[in-house]
Amino acid sequence: MSTTSTTLPSAGPVAGSRSFLSRLREGDEIVRLITFVFAGAVVLITLLLVFELWQGSVLARHKFGFAFFVTRVWDPNAGDFGALPFIFGTLVTSALALLIAVPLGIGAAIFLAELAPARVSDTLEFFIDLLAAVPSVIYGLLGFLFVVPLMRDFIQPRLKETLGFLPFFKGPAYGIGFLTAGLVLAIMVIPYIISVSREVLLSVPRDQREAALALGSTRWESTWKVVVPFARAGIMGSIFLALARALGETMAVTMVIGNTPAISSSLFSPGYSIAAVIANEFSEATGDLYPQALIELGLVLFLLTFILNGLARVMILATSQRGSGMGNA
Amino acid sequence: MNTRLRWRKFVSNFMLTMTGLCAVVAVSVLFFILGYLVYYGGTSINWNFFTKLPAPVGETGGGMANAIVGSAKLLALATLFGVPIGFLGAIYLAEFSGSKVAFVVRYAADLLNGAPSIVIGIFAFSIAVHPFKQFSTLAGGFALGIMMVPITLRSTEQFLLAVPRTLREGAMALGASKWKTIATVIVPAAYRGILTAILLAFARVAGETAPLLFTALGNRYWSRGWTEPTASLPVMIYNYGLSPYEDWHRQAWAAGLVLLALILITNIVARAILSRGISVPR
Amino acid sequence: MKRSAGVLLAGFGLASAVLAANALTITGAGASFPYPMYSKWFDEYHKKDTNIEINYQSIGSGGGIKQVTEGTVDFGASDGPMNDDQLKAFQDKHGFAILHFPTVLGAVVPTYNIPGVTGDLNFTPEALAGIFLGKITKWNDPAIAGANKGVNLPGNDIVVVHRSDGSGTSYIWTDYLSKVSEEWKNKVGKGSSVNWPVGLGGKGNEGVAGLVKQTSNGFGYVELIYAIQNKMPYGTVKNSSGAFIKADLAGVTAAAAGAAKSMPDDFRVSITDAPGKTAYPISSFTWLLIPAKFSDGAKRDAIKGFVKWMLADGQNYAEALSYAKLPKEVVAKESKALDGIK
Numbered sequence: 001m002s003t004t005s006t007t008l009p010s011a012g013p014v015a016g017s018r019s020f021l022s023r024l025r026e027g028d029e030i031v032r033l034i035t036f037v038f039a040g041a042v043v044l045i046t047l048l049l050v051f052e053l054w055q056g057s058v059l060a061r062h063k064f065g066f067a068f069f070v071t072r073v074w075d076p077n078a079g080d081f082g083a084l085p086f087i088f089g090t091l092v093t094s095a096l097a098l099l100i101a102v103p104l105g106i107g108a109a110i111f112l113a114e115l116a117p118a119r120v121s122d123t124l125e126f127f128i129d130l131l132a133a134v135p136s137v138i139y140g141l142l143g144f145l146f147v148v149p150l151m152r153d154f155i156q157p158r159l160k161e162t163l164g165f166l167p168f169f170k171g172p173a174y175g176i177g178f179l180t181a182g183l184v185l186a187i188m189v190i191p192y193i194i195s196v197s198r199e200v201l202l203s204v205p206r207d208q209r210e211a212a213l214a215l216g217s218t219r220w221e222s223t224w225k226v227v228v229p230f231a232r233a234g235i236m237g238s239i240f241l242a243l244a245r246a247l248g249e250t251m252a253v254t255m256v257i258g259n260t261p262a263i264s265s266s267l268f269s270p271g272y273s274i275a276a277v278i279a280n281e282f283s284e285a286t287g288d289l290y291p292q293a294l295i296e297l298g299l300v301l302f303l304l305t306f307i308l309n310g311l312a313r314v315m316i317l318a319t320s321q322r323g324s325g326m327g328n329a
Numbered sequence: 330m331n332t333r334l335r336w337r338k339f340v341s342n343f344m345l346t347m348t349g350l351c352a353v354v355a356v357s358v359l360f361f362i363l364g365y366l367v368y369y370g371g372t373s374i375n376w377n378f379f380t381k382l383p384a385p386v387g388e389t390g391g392g393m394a395n396a397i398v399g400s401a402k403l404l405a406l407a408t409l410f411g412v413p414i415g416f417l418g419a420i421y422l423a424e425f426s427g428s429k430v431a432f433v434v435r436y437a438a439d440l441l442n443g444a445p446s447i448v449i450g451i452f453a454f455s456i457a458v459h460p461f462k463q464f465s466t467l468a469g470g471f472a473l474g475i476m477m478v479p480i481t482l483r484s485t486e487q488f489l490l491a492v493p494r495t496l497r498e499g500a501m502a503l504g505a506s507k508w509k510t511i512a513t514v515i516v517p518a519a520y521r522g523i524l525t526a527i528l529l530a531f532a533r534v535a536g537e538t539a540p541l542l543f544t545a546l547g548n549r550y551w552s553r554g555w556t557e558p559t560a561s562l563p564v565m566i567y568n569y570g571l572s573p574y575e576d577w578h579r580q581a582w583a584a585g586l587v588l589l590a591l592i593l594i595t596n597i598v599a600r601a602i603l604s605r606g607i608s609v610p611r
Numbered sequence: 612m613k614r615s616a617g618v619l620l621a622g623f624g625l626a627s628a629v630l631a632a633n634a635l636t637i638t639g640a641g642a643s644f645p646y647p648m649y650s651k652w653f654d655e656y657h658k659k660d661t662n663i664e665i666n667y668q669s670i671g672s673g674g675g676i677k678q679v680t681e682g683t684v685d686f687g688a689s690d691g692p693m694n695d696d697q698l699k700a701f702q703d704k705h706g707f708a709i710l711h712f713p714t715v716l717g718a719v720v721p722t723y724n725i726p727g728v729t730g731d732l733n734f735t736p737e738a739l740a741g742i743f744l745g746k747i748t749k750w751n752d753p754a755i756a757g758a759n760k761g762v763n764l765p766g767n768d769i770v771v772v773h774r775s776d777g778s779g780t781s782y783i784w785t786d787y788l789s790k791v792s793e794e795w796k797n798k799v800g801k802g803s804s805v806n807w808p809v810g811l812g813g814k815g816n817e818g819v820a821g822l823v824k825q826t827s828n829g830f831g832y833v834e835l836i837y838a839i840q841n842k843m844p845y846g847t848v849k850n851s852s853g854a855f856i857k858a859d860l861a862g863v864t865a866a867a868a869g870a871a872k873s874m875p876d877d878f879r880v881s882i883t884d885a886p887g888k889t890a891y892p893i894s895s896f897t898w899l900l901i902p903a904k905f906s907d908g909a910k911r912d913a914i915k916g917f918v919k920w921m922l923a924d925g926q927n928y929a930e931a932l933s934y935a936k937l938p939k940e941v942v943a944k945e946s947k948a949l950d951g952i953k
Contacts, residue, residue, distance in 0.1 A: 027506060027508045027509075028506050028507040028508050030508075031420075031507070031508035031511070032421070032425045032507075034417065035417045035418065035420045035421035035424075035425060036421050036425065036426075038413065038414050038417035038418040038421065039417070039418035039419075039421040039422060039426065039430075039434050040434075041414050041418065042414060042415075042418050042434055042437055042438055042441070042478055042479075042482060043433060043434055043437040045441065045475060045478070046437040046438075046440050046441045047437075048452075048456075049441065049444065049448075049449075049452050050440075052452050052455055052456075053448070053452075056451075056455070103351070104351045104354060104355065105351070105355070106351075107347060107348040107350070107351030107352070108348065108351040108352035108354075108355045110345075110348045111345070111348035111349050111351060111352040112352055114345075114348075115345055115348065115349065116352070124352060124356055126593075126596065127356055127359050127360075128355055128356060128359065129525075129528065129529065129532060129596065130359060130363075130532070130589055130592065130593060130596075131355070131358065131359045131362075132529055132532040132533055133532035133533075133535055133536055133588070133589055133592035133593075134362060134536060134585070134589065135535075135536030135537070135538065135562075135563045135566055135585060135588060136446075136536055136537065136538065137536075137538050137563060137566050137567045137570055138362070138366070138536070138566060138570075138582075138585045141570050141581075142362060142365065187358055190355055190358075191355075191529075192480075192529065194352075194355060195525060195529055196484055196487065196525070196526075196529075199488065199521065199522045199525050200487060200488075200491060200522075203488070203491040203492075203519075203522065205493060218337050218338055218340070218341035219341050219345060220340060220341035220342075220344045220345055221337065221341065223345075224344070231491075233487070233490070234487045234488075234491065237483055237484070237487045240439055240442075240483070241442065241480060241483060241484070243443070244439055244442035244443035244479070245442070245533075247443045247445075248442075248443050248444055248445040248446060248448075249445070249446075250445050250446055250447050250539050251538055251539065251567070274445070275445035275446075275447065275448075278445060278447050278448065279445070279447045279539055282447060282451065283542075295451070298444070298445065298448040298451070301443070301444070301445065301448070302440060302443075302444065305439070305440050305443035305444075306436075306440060309436060309439045309440070309443075
């Protein structure tokens, strides 16, 4: 197995200085090809999905054009469809979900990775992973049975008393609405943040922590200023997972959001999300234009996801000047 | 200087306590859910639940045997389809690809991840059901498998990249070829994280309802082979949970509990089996 | 792990082979409203003939129509009859027609949760339309109070609740409102999903019932069976003869009997606001959608056998589950129509 190269193969892209045949003989090229095919399959599936959505919404796209994005009306009988209230609802609930879940999730991950003894950490992680396994229907049912009354009878009235001057907390408190949906979503996405962040934090080399402590930092400082930045990429990845989950969640949201295509600055207001309306209406949508309008909504969600991911990546790039162990998110 | 140090120490203790609180909050939510499921569903879990077919409303003695088996079949298919793509794709991203290709693949995976489960269901319907004029377990497995890909891919990639350079370089210095390094050093070093990623994806799809409604449909009877519609626990929970009958509600909670238990067992078994026979080179 | 997976797969294969035997599987999908009834029926029929397995899944009326037209299921079910376009689509695709067979009757009732009000409220068509149009906003509005003398109605705002998912129940409700209110007909129209002028959306009958139960001053519509099972108060509705009828099985069957005389041959009829002194005005048939031709003779005979049984013995199971039986005239007409399935 002697090679003809003079340089060591690096951990990055395969160095080109060895002949193709020698690489092939050693199996590297085969493995590269195979794994490339599978990576390509991911892109292929996504493209196929977008293609199907594109094809499946042709009538609606031609009828509404760009007005689809800014129309507020959703009238199946009149054949008049607009995406704005659903875009609004999707964005608001996902933002709320992340606002709640990210601090909680990273905090819990830090605790599990840095403070908790290994057995406690493993056991608790076990249980938190179970949260990811709870069917979304059950989240919806439990959300409706517990979170909604909790919001309506305790949390929302308190918020109105203390912060009612803000436009976010005005209006009647039904219990269902944007805030409740955001809260339920937060519970659903927290396991992804905790699980992945914890693993990444655990994989940060000991010497990083020890170096910081040796330099006189407190436990918290070494964690927050050294370990966490080192694991930034992985933590960001977990937030991406959480965001994706929140954007696409169907069942749980529809049971607690009120299913009303409304745009309001109040978090107490009932609303609607793209995933929820598709789930509610697709089975029954008859005719040609109606189901296609729903599929166009699916396409809009893809676009939203595309833009949000792009924005997030730009943000990461911008803030990673300060440097971290890995630059890939 | 003493006060400054004391302040830093105070902040340290305070923040670390807060993180503990976060963990407590997260875990207590789970225990609350579990507790509710046990309380309301526990009474419906009996031998019948695991062995009998569903009974019409008003009749006792029905069970969800076919749904349990159906879910197991669907998840097996999903894993077979989704995990290789996610895992091998991640290896490509972490070990072989250039940054541009990696960017595109990651983006695509994140897009796929954000698709509502119902859209995946509609997609799977047009690919795996419509052409064959048949709802089937295969179609359901396909839909769930697609959903497993992004989580598996992104998380596995993270953990592969987190393996320290020193390990890689050590293997290279010993003359190992790329793929041997990957197979015997990098993957074993990252296996814990990879397993976490796969189990997370598994847990995610285990509870999905919407994609199955358009692919596996549902079945009141046993589903034979892989090309018939099949019952599954999430769909049963959906149907029973939204029904007017108290008895069916309790069965829905029981099904939720059984589903969680299934995931838990898979979790334990997978970790136990895969922790054997993995040798990390010293 | 690979080995155990292999063993598992082999086990499934074996079990499947054993179960394959002689069973004839028929798949149907559609309306969720009659799901409890159909699951009972198919189960009873399976007991009679264990070789026949009729697998019915509730995916919604629209889903039923779509899937039976696509050919992915053997028969469909819907709470609203297929319209001419849908019939034509089926005919064009398959070359033969699809037939409607009414199975049972259901009722949609107005249910409410008003602090301090425990009895039955009376609702006129004008009141119902006005509330759902958003024009009547308080409980003590004269349109409501006028029909409920002696009841202390508060001045609270009405919280309207409707269905968020497309459903046959919504179809029946909006069909009725379209008949009794010109404004509703023009502004909103009838359909399984409409552009509701006001109100919160609950998912499924259960969602609406839950929201009304939980929300003070809630007002929504649900299938009779849900109101009964959830022990919720529901009001009476004034029928076309001027009587205030509280929904019950007799009132629903009366509505159907009134319509039976003028029933078209294809059974596609709306019986909301039906004539008859005792008729409950918000009633509806629910239909099985069966293709007129089957290439598989065994399936055809099994389905025909089932429908025959359903029209006779099957009807006896309906009332226990709060569904109303078909009137005699309709049963007779359907038995004749069965010959249309070849």
